[in-house]
Amino acid sequence: LVGWAHVLQGRYDEGISALERALEEQERTGDLRQRALLERRLGWAHLGQGRFERAFAVISAARADFRSVGDLVGEAKANMEMGLARIAQGLYAEGLEHIGRTLDALRMSGDAHCEAEALWALGRAHNEAGRRSQAETLLQRSLEMLRVIGDRDDELRVLVELARLRLADGDPRAGEKAAEQAVEVAERLQACDGLGLALVERGRARLALGQVTEAQSDCERAVELLKRSQSGERWRADWALALVLEQTEEMTAEGSERVKELLRRAVAFVGWIREQLATEDVNRRAALTRARSGPARDLFRILQPQGSEEANVVSREWMLEDADASPVAST
Numbered sequence: 001l002v003g004w005a006h007v008l009q010g011r012y013d014e015g016i017s018a019l020e021r022a023l024e025e026q027e028r029t030g031d032l033r034q035r036a037l038l039e040r041r042l043g044w045a046h047l048g049q050g051r052f053e054r055a056f057a058v059i060s061a062a063r064a065d066f067r068s069v070g071d072l073v074g075e076a077k078a079n080m081e082m083g084l085a086r087i088a089q090g091l092y093a094e095g096l097e098h099i100g101r102t103l104d105a106l107r108m109s110g111d112a113h114c115e116a117e118a119l120w121a122l123g124r125a126h127n128e129a130g131r132r133s134q135a136e137t138l139l140q141r142s143l144e145m146l147r148v149i150g151d152r153d154d155e156l157r158v159l160v161e162l163a164r165l166r167l168a169d170g171d172p173r174a175g176e177k178a179a180e181q182a183v184e185v186a187e188r189l190q191a192c193d194g195l196g197l198a199l200v201e202r203g204r205a206r207l208a209l210g211q212v213t214e215a216q217s218d219c220e221r222a223v224e225l226l227k228r229s230q231s232g233e234r235w236r237a238d239w240a241l242a243l244v245l246e247q248t249e250e251m252t253a254e255g256s257e258r259v260k261e262l263l264r265r266a267v268a269f270v271g272w273i274r275e276q277l278a279t280e281d282v283n284r285r286a287a288l289t290r291a292r293s294g295p296a297r298d299l300f301r302i303l304q305p306q307g308s309e310e311a312n313v314v315s316r317e318w319m320l321e322d323a324d325a326s327p328v329a330s331t
Contacts, residue, residue: 007045008153010193010229016045036065036074040081047085048193050232050269053276056085073114076105080118087121088232089273090291091284092129096122116145120158127165128291135165156185156194163201172208179205196225197233200240207244215244232273238266239295260302266295267314286319293318 003018019042026035039062046055059081066074083098102118123138143158159182166175182198185191203218219241226234242262245255270292277285296318303311315321 004041012045012049032065032069036062052085052089072109073111076102087125090288092125095125116142124161160197172205176205193229193231196222200237219244235266235269238262263299
């Protein structure tokens with residue numbers, strides 16, 4: 001319980017340490033259901049820090065244990081979290097397949113909480129893939145259900161995704177409103193990771209509204225929070241802050257270099273996520289590259305006028321020659 005509390009507040013290192021110790025103790029009892037629950041929670045912690053292949057493997061083991069004891073809801077939740085790992089990697093089709101299995105199982109079990117979580121996961125996948133009208137319906141339904149259930153952690157995740165959706169729709173005022181609600185929930189929960197992600201979206205909304213100083217403050221704070229939690233999505237904060245700093249009134253040489261360094265850091269982190277996939281897994285690596293090429297595109301845009309070899313390397317590694325045919329993931 002202590003480990004899970006740490007995970008929910010974005011203190012992943014402490015959470016993983018406690019959960020791994022609990023799992024070692026649980027192995028001695030032979031209780032498969034409890035072991036599966038611990039594996040699911042440990043997998044969620046790995047998800048939070050961006051170790052998506054490790055998360056997928058741990059949660060897959062949990063799914064097998066849930067299946068062996070006939071726990072349909074546990075198996076459904078494991079399928080959903082395996083889908084989330086794939087969505088976070090930009091592998092939307094595979095993620096949707098896993099979450100579809102979750103919804104199939106829920107038709108038999110009728111677990112409303114798990115259904116709300118699955119609707120959020122589906123909404124996230126459709127939003128990132130650019131199918132925003134589908135995402136809107138799913139996310140709104142999920143939010144309504146979660147507010148009735150009273151799960152603030154999941155409500156926070158849906159609000160962050162709704163803020164991203166509003167920004168993608170070109171409505172920064174609505175994006176700021178959703179992000180502000182997410183910030184309030186995260187602060188109440190003392191959720192370090194969730195607060196960082198909410199601040200990224202509020203900063204992006206404020207930038208779009210011309211509030212550059214406020215946007216910079218939000219994004220600076222987000223960078224610090226997501227770095228502290230070692231979040232698997234901290235590349236979003238680096239990317240957002242770089243774009244904010246580009247819009248400051250006086251871009252000095254030092255400021256320009258900081259923008260490039262932030263983008264390099266975001267690109268390197270997404271590259272680390274890609275490197276978790278086996279070298280021979282060509283199709284998945286290509287799909288992740290296309291879905292997560294946004295920071296690389298902006299780095300290339302800045303480097304290209306300088307005619308540097310670095311620009312050519314970025315273009316090759318992130319398949320930017322296919323830019324017109326590739327979907328661009330939003331922050």
